[in-house]
Amino acid sequence: MAETIETYHKMLEDKLNETRILMSVSQIANSTLEIKTILDMICKTVADSLMKDMCSIYLLRSGGKMICIEATKGLKEDSVGIACLPVGEGIVGWVVKELQPLIVEDIRKEPRFKDIPTIGAKDFLSMLAVPILRDNEPIGVMTLQTREPYAYSPDEVNLLTIISNNISAVIKNAELYRNTKTQLDELRTIHEIGKAITSILNIDELLPYICREVSKLLNAKGCVIRLIEDETLPIKASYGVPKEIEQAMAIPLGEGIAGWVAKEGKPLLVDDVSKMPENLRIPVIDATTVLCVPLKIGRRVIGTIGLYNKMDELGYTIFTQNDLNSLTTFASVSSIAIENARLYKTTVEKERTISQAKQRFETLFNSVQDGITTFGRDLIIKTANRFMEKLIDTPLKEIIGKSCYEVLPPQCPAKVTFETGQPESYTYKRVVKGTTFYIEATTYPIIDDKGEINEVVALIHDITERMTYQEEILELYREVAQTKEYLESLIDNSADAIITSDIDGYITSWNNGAERIYGFTEIEAIGKLLPMVPKSLLDSEKKNIKKIKHGETIKDIESLRQRKDGTPIEVSLTLSPILDPTGNVIGISGISRDIS
Known part of the structure; x- marks a missing residue:
């Protein structure tokens, strides 16, 4: 009993650790840091929390033809942004092409492994690689590695898959921000070139x-x-x-x-x-x-x-x-x-x-679909475009001449830019006619011929969709956690035997109902090949496993099973496949009821 409790506590601790990792990743993902910093922090958090030697993130480049390392904890830092593989080559190239996770216990035995000398990947023997997807299309790969051979668990695969979805959202938000900033930079450059030409x-x-x-x-x-x-x-x-x-x-x-x-x-x-x-x-x-x-x-x-x-x-x-x-x-x-x-x-x-x-x-x-204003050194608005009217629900003629603090309370990023000479950004929450929305204001200095800042220009962008999306993700995490707790309680308290195995029939989970019906404890059953199936029926059971590997479900069949003491019992049995996020069969779920 003590061993069972200890095992239960370990499983519970593992689940709590997974939850802590997901919450940490979510907090990092929802920060306002630069995308490079966010990816670096995610790699370090995941590697440290899972006690793995290396965690890396690769992203597609060159129109999707190459996949390059963008962040790492464990590989050589000078390889970031430089080391690349063609899509389809190496383990990472294979995963981004096939859109499915790949577990490699020992890369020395894996023909798909391709070493990139500049990153030091050959120093790590095991690898777990999962694709990073957006709208079912690949944008990159996330990997875990250890220095010694290691067999990754389905829970680790699922956890890394969830984290990769977080990374996809981070990259999408970063691209939206970067594209907006790039457009502003190009507008400023065009404006300067326009004045010159x-x-x-x-x-x-x-x-x-x-x-x-x-x-x-x-x-x-x-x-x-x-x-x-x-x-x-x-x-x-x-x-x-x-x-x-x-x-x-x-x-x-x-x-x-x-x-x-x-x-x-x-x-x-x-x-x-x-x-x-x-x-x-x-x-x-x-x-x-x-x-x-x-x-x-x-x-x-x-x-x-x-x-x-x-x-x-x-x-x-x-x-x-x-x-x-x-x-x-x-x-x-x-x-x-x-x-x-x-x-x-x-x-x-x-x-x-x-x-x-x-x-x-x-x-x-x-015509720019963002608010643009300029401020004098007195922090009074000198010019504003028409889109500002929509953003702050105020006529343009009333915007001109207002103080920065009146338009963007309570902070004024223009004041900071005048003081530091550096761009400054703030996010604001607004309620207009009962509707809540968010805006992001970024200010840039305009420098005169004497090298002094005589004006500050502000780009004000509606980020309501991005903020709403982040809130929806957090709510989804909460719902997933609640559902997970409910399902675990339901399984543990079920009178039926609820058992899962890998695709070869080796037990991966064993509930209290299974222990009551068959007599084997969870510790005795985990990792064993169908201990409750009589040897005379193993060949027949393997045929069922083969059907399930092809995606079939076997419902309400009556079969013979045996208890730990060898006593035969009749059971009603339902077997179904367990699928990963990409639809591949990664295990078998079985529910059996004693009908003897």
Whole structure:
């Protein structure tokens, strides 16, 4: 009895430890730390709590072609962000491709293991790897390892799977935040470049400057600006294109990607140029992915600006919709600058063009789907875009002139930015017309020619969906914990024998009802091959196991079993498969009732 109590206490302690781990991971996941810090903390927490030598997180890169280590506790720190494997190679590559967990007791006996010398993975012999999924699509892999051979339990697999779901949510939230911040950074850069290019009135200086800056902004290998002349599109400036081939790249209006964009007045994003019709491909240069938008003055198309072959740290990648939006915005500013240069000789036309530039910038400012405000050193709002009206339910004319503390009580991030010169961010809870929502305000310094901060710009973003999602996750955890406790109580107090085994028939759990019916204690039964099945029926039982491995359920069959003392008893038996989150059979559940 003492051993049974001790075993029960150990199981209870294991469950409590799992709960503590999940709560710790949840707290880390819901923090406002940077994504790299969050992933590092999760790796350390999981490795330390489960007493494993290593825990790592890998994420997909390069359009899903490579999987790279992003955080670790145990592997070499200098391998983070550098060490990668092609999808399908190695244990991690296999897991992200097959979308199912993999347990390796000893990697020396595992043919799928592929060593990456720079990370030190071969120093660890066991491995548990589970996929990190979002909407049933892979985004990465989480691994546990020990220095000695080790057989991971189903509970450890399930726990790591739950944690991987947490990580998926963290990455999604981080991507939303990073994309928003990136868009703001690009808007600020575009604004600064826009101010620079509108001041260059020599078109021979202006166009190369635009090509160079937009290529750097969007990490493109090359850029081409074409202007319409007599139904043709000659190259007027380029970046990354050899000068000797520019003339060979001239095309008629309507032909090639740039010709189509100029004729239709619509942007075009091409992931794979080789799949385009022959008449729409780029002549001469070897381009794989292309982004091209029209240069417009009003509705009039004056040319095109095109980028090709986007680069990341691992090589070529593809342009995104955000890149298209940024280039479209940049093209709007560039178009104005080009027109300014063309109309340089006429003062009246120059003034008209500047007026158009101001109007276009205000349109851009007010079309951004986030609140944008600027504050003077007195913390009074100097400018605000139209989206601010929606965020704080106040007319724009009443927002201008208000104090930062009136619009964003009780904290004022602009004050901190003026004092430190660094960006500052706060999250606020608002109730408007009975509806609760959350906003996140991030402030950035605007530095003048003397290096002093004369204004602060604030990006205010509605994060209600993200906060609601986090609250739903916490509530789900609470419900899961309550359901788990209820099921454990139900199983322990059932009069029927409720038994689980692995897919080979070795007992993994044994309730009080099983002990009463068959006489074996839980300690005596765990790890044994069906101790309550007479030897004469083992072959028949193995046939049942084979059916269950294929997903079948065997209901209400009558069969013969034996007690610990060898006494035969008749039972009514139901056998069903236990599935993991990906639908694979990982065990067998059996419920039997004494009908003798």
